[in-house]
Amino acid sequence: MAATMNVSLTEPLKRFVDDEVREGGFASTSDYVRELIRERQRRKSEDALRALIAEGLGSGPAEPVDGDFFARQRQRIAKA
Numbered sequence: 600m601a602a603t604m605n606v607s608l609t610e611p612l613k614r615f616v617d618d619e620v621r622e623g624g625f626a627s628t629s630d631y632v633r634e635l636i637r638e639r640q641r642r643k644s645e646d647a648l649r650a651l652i653a654e655g656l657g658s659g660p661a662e663p664v665d666g667d668f669f670a671r672q673r674q675r676i677a678k679a
Contacts, residue, residue, distance in 0.1 A: 606632075 608616065616628055625631040 616631060619625070620628055620631045623631065625634070
């Protein structure tokens with residue numbers, strides 16, 4: 600179900616959006632805005648992933664694990 604949201608723009612911003620819709624081949628202003636939102640969501644997800652990777656890299660050298668490591672982790676989590 601689509602929800603409706605009204606947005607007020609200054610005239611210069613409205614002209615910019617209209618130009619972007621026309622030049623970008625969007626079917627409507629709504630399509631353009633939805634694409635901007637999806638792009639922002641992707642960017643935030645990528646930023647979060649980069650932060651997790653940096654955290655992992657900063658956590659120290661990797662240590663080898665044996666074959667039962669993940670089974671023990673699952674058991675530990677199940678008990679929690």
